[in-house]
Amino acid sequence: MTETIRRNKLAAFLAAAVLLCILPFIVQMAGNAWVRIIDIALLYVLLALGLNIVVGYAGLLDLGYVAFYAVGAYMLGLLASSQLADTFPGIAAAFPDGLHTPWWIVIPLGAICAGAAGVLLGAPTLKLRGDYLAIVTLGFGEIVRVFLNNLDAPVNITNGPKGITGIDEISIFGVSLGRTQHFFGLDWPKVTNYYFLFLVLVIFAVLICYRLERSRIGRAWMAIREDEVAAKAMGINTRNLKLLAFGMGATFGGVSGTMFASFQGFISPESFALNESIMIVAMVVLGGIGHLPGVIVGALLLAALPEVLRYVAGPLQNMTDGRLDASILRQLFVALAMIGIMLARPRGLWPSPEHGKLAPTPAPALTPDDPGVPQRVTPQTSTVTNVVRGTGSKHV
Amino acid sequence: MDTFIQQIINGLVLGSVYALVALGYTMVYGIINLINFAHGDVLMVGALTSWTVVTALAGFGMPGWLMLLISLIAAIVVCSVVNYLIEKIAYRPLRNAPRLAPLITAIGMSLLLQTLAMIIWKPNYKSFPILLPSEPFHIGGAVINTVQILILVATAVTLTGLTYLVNRTKLGRAMRATAENPRVAALMGVRPDTVISATFVIGAALAALAGVMYAANYGSVQHTMGFLPGLKAFTAAVFGGIGNLAGAMVGGVLLGLIESLGAGYIGALTGGVLGSNYQDIFAFIVLIVVLTLRPQGLLGERVADRA
Numbered sequence: 001m002t003e004t005i006r007r008n009k010l011a012a013f014l015a016a017a018v019l020l021c022i023l024p025f026i027v028q029m030a031g032n033a034w035v036r037i038i039d040i041a042l043l044y045v046l047l048a049l050g051l052n053i054v055v056g057y058a059g060l061l062d063l064g065y066v067a068f069y070a071v072g073a074y075m076l077g078l079l080a081s082s083q084l085a086d087t088f089p090g091i092a093a094a095f096p097d098g099l100h101t102p103w104w105i106v107i108p109l110g111a112i113c114a115g116a117a118g119v120l121l122g123a124p125t126l127k128l129r130g131d132y133l134a135i136v137t138l139g140f141g142e143i144v145r146v147f148l149n150n151l152d153a154p155v156n157i158t159n160g161p162k163g164i165t166g167i168d169e170i171s172i173f174g175v176s177l178g179r180t181q182h183f184f185g186l187d188w189p190k191v192t193n194y195y196f197l198f199l200v201l202v203i204f205a206v207l208i209c210y211r212l213e214r215s216r217i218g219r220a221w222m223a224i225r226e227d228e229v230a231a232k233a234m235g236i237n238t239r240n241l242k243l244l245a246f247g248m249g250a251t252f253g254g255v256s257g258t259m260f261a262s263f264q265g266f267i268s269p270e271s272f273a274l275n276e277s278i279m280i281v282a283m284v285v286l287g288g289i290g291h292l293p294g295v296i297v298g299a300l301l302l303a304a305l306p307e308v309l310r311y312v313a314g315p316l317q318n319m320t321d322g323r324l325d326a327s328i329l330r331q332l333f334v335a336l337a338m339i340g341i342m343l344a345r346p347r348g349l350w351p352s353p354e355h356g357k358l359a360p361t362p363a364p365a366l367t368p369d370d371p372g373v374p375q376r377v378t379p380q381t382s383t384v385t386n387v388v389r390g391t392g393s394k395h396v
Numbered sequence: 397m398d399t400f401i402q403q404i405i406n407g408l409v410l411g412s413v414y415a416l417v418a419l420g421y422t423m424v425y426g427i428i429n430l431i432n433f434a435h436g437d438v439l440m441v442g443a444l445t446s447w448t449v450v451t452a453l454a455g456f457g458m459p460g461w462l463m464l465l466i467s468l469i470a471a472i473v474v475c476s477v478v479n480y481l482i483e484k485i486a487y488r489p490l491r492n493a494p495r496l497a498p499l500i501t502a503i504g505m506s507l508l509l510q511t512l513a514m515i516i517w518k519p520n521y522k523s524f525p526i527l528l529p530s531e532p533f534h535i536g537g538a539v540i541n542t543v544q545i546l547i548l549v550a551t552a553v554t555l556t557g558l559t560y561l562v563n564r565t566k567l568g569r570a571m572r573a574t575a576e577n578p579r580v581a582a583l584m585g586v587r588p589d590t591v592i593s594a595t596f597v598i599g600a601a602l603a604a605l606a607g608v609m610y611a612a613n614y615g616s617v618q619h620t621m622g623f624l625p626g627l628k629a630f631t632a633a634v635f636g637g638i639g640n641l642a643g644a645m646v647g648g649v650l651l652g653l654i655e656s657l658g659a660g661y662i663g664a665l666t667g668g669v670l671g672s673n674y675q676d677i678f679a680f681i682v683l684i685v686v687l688t689l690r691p692q693g694l695l696g697e698r699v700a701d702r703a
Contacts, residue, residue, distance in 0.1 A: 055496075061496070124684065124688040125684075125687075125688070127688070127691045128687055128691050129691075131425070131431060131634065131638060132634055132638075132687055132691060132692075132693070134431070135630065135631060135634045135683065135687075136683065136684050136687055138627075138680075139631065139679070139680030139681075139683050139684055140680070140684070142627075142676065142677065142680055143677045143680050143681065146673075146674060146676055146677045147677075149673075150673050150674060274627070278503055281496075281499075281500075281503075282500050282503060282504075285496045285497065285499070285500045286500060289494070289496060328511055328514050328515060328519075331507060331510070331511045331514075332508070332511045332512075332515075334507065335504045335505070335507035335508035335511055336504075336508065337504075338500055338501065338503065338504030338507070339485075339486055339501045339504040339505060339508065342490065342493075342497050342498075342500045342501045342504070343486070343489055343490065343501065346490055346493030346494060346497040347493070347494055347497070
């Protein structure tokens with residue numbers, strides 16, 4: 001019995017893998033714009049996974065997550081464009097074509113810097129709980145944005161609100177992802193190349209999160225989320241672990257930022273406003289906080305919905321004589337969806353299972369009211385039970 | 397010195413608006429532990445409603461103060477209804493849901509209000525007419541106009557009234573009891589649902605007042621105008637110690653003062669490297685410093701980590 005299920009699982013897994021591989025080529029037929037939507041959605045999945053570490057596992061409500069995204073994006077933007085060379089004659093003399101640092105230096109650098117920023121933000125906020133933490137992180141996000149917006153004077157570093165243009169595309173082994181390539185008799189336009197890059201990153205991120213969730217660290221985070229004092233009493237070093245959560249989450253944000261910058265080729269402070277942070281929090285909560293499949297669904301839904309509505313809203317706009325333009329309708333639908341989904345499913349679209357089982361393990365032939373159930377639950381899964389019930393408590 | 401007095405006046409005016417909005421945040425938070433993200437947008441609804449009323453009344457030759465008063469009443473009524481409905485539709489069903497669920501509906505409501513405002517009032521900026529005499533009064537080199545004086549007076553009166561309401565009346569006692577423990581309050585004959593609704597209505601009335609005064613002072617209204625005052629007011633509420641009425645007032649006024657003094661002097665202090673375009677970050681930097689040193693806010697009580 002276990003064997004068949006394992007085989008079915010493998011089959012489903014392979015089917016999903018094949019589907020993910022051919023997806024862009026199918027969607028491409030409808031136009032590259034649709035592949036682009038998928039790309040952006042994958043980027044948001046990456047961000048949501050990162051934030052899920054902070055909010056979902058460690059229970060620290062972070063409303064300034066986009067700051068780390070910005071750190072990563074500007075890291076790549078500055079080190080892989082002509083921006084710095086335009087400003088500083090010294091750099092221009094050394095690199096006449098502008099700085100074009102290769103991606104395998106910039107991306108780790110962006111990840112490290114964002115992670116460091118995360119720890120830096122985490123350090124003074126360790127004592128804060130719940131909403132105090134939320135407002136401080138929110139403030140941090142705004143501070144970063146205001147600086148990005150104003151650092152064009154007296155020395156032009158970020159080019160202010162105008163943003164940085166002409167950012168390099170990533171090229172792997174001399175194959176530029178920015179140009180249309182031809183492999184296996186298929187066209188690989190930019191959006192498809194980036195699709196695979198993002199897909200690899202998302203899978204990698206999911207693996208990291210999956211392993212983290214089940215590790216000592218992950219369980220310690222959940223213990224902190226449920227009851228910090230009790231966690232401390234159990235010998236958990238809450239300070240270091242909270243810092244680690246901030247750092248890990250921020251690293252994911254930084255990597256997504258570098259990806260965003262190279263994908264768009266243009267960044268400006270506008271992309272890193274508070275709304276983005278709130279949107280990412282909404283993705284995590286809407287999908288199912290602390291539950292990987294839920295978070296992914298939430299991110300895909302909230303990222304793709306507005307873009308898809310852009311195409312759907314056009315006909316509606318004509319029906320109302322253009323009084324409601326497409327962007328307004330889109331916003332209306334998103335707002336209604338957020339309220340409606342939360343009212344219908346307060347724990348998210350796909351929350352973690354309520355009764356102490358991470359996955360529907362087939363073995364136990366127990367009825368739900370069998371008194372034997374509590375004893376059978378392993379220590380690890382029982383942590384999760386508490387976790388789930390505990391999300392109803394008043395502490396974030 | 398003149399600049400100093402001027403910045404103090406500006407700061408007090410700005411701080412009064414923050415304090416009024418912050419009270420709405422803090423009262424709601426005190427009772428149901430929810431950050432009402434849509435509160436800033438209630439302010440926007442108030443300002444836009446009063447703009448509509450004022451524009452509609454423009455032809456009747458009424459004195460400016462009367463128009464302002466009528467529009468204020470209209471704004472208070474509309475905002476109260478809106479906030480009452482928000483609570484009823486988006487927060488009440490989620491009262492026992494996981495903590496972050498109502499936060500998301502609050503964000504959704506904020507987005508919804510902005511969108512509806514965009515549909516009803518169109519997205520462009522609208523100028524708010526000057527209704528009160530605009531000749532400034534001089535106080536030792538600094539100037540203050542009628543609207544600003546009105547803001548200070550109205551805020552002081554409202555805050556006194558609110559303090560009386562909360563500390564001396566039956567409703568106030570019921571509110572405090574519900575904040576302390578809704579279940580026990582219910583056993584004592586308090587209806588928590590009614591009290592919570594009343595709290596939202598009072599908060600909305602304060603936000604409407606703040607919105608009308610903000611519009612009258614800055615002279616323009618738009619559907620996104622609620623965002624920044626809302627954010628700052630929330631900051632002020634946390635700064636003073638969220639859930640604490642006096643804290644929200646003190647936090648709001650202090651935040652206003654810090655912002656305007658900071659914006660006034662940063663250029664001189666840093667030799668022109670940083671300008672007043674950094675105004676918005678003062679609030680946050682001070683907030684981070686204060687909360688690091690005093691995690692419960694200025695007037696907040698130190699609560700046990702877990703009850």
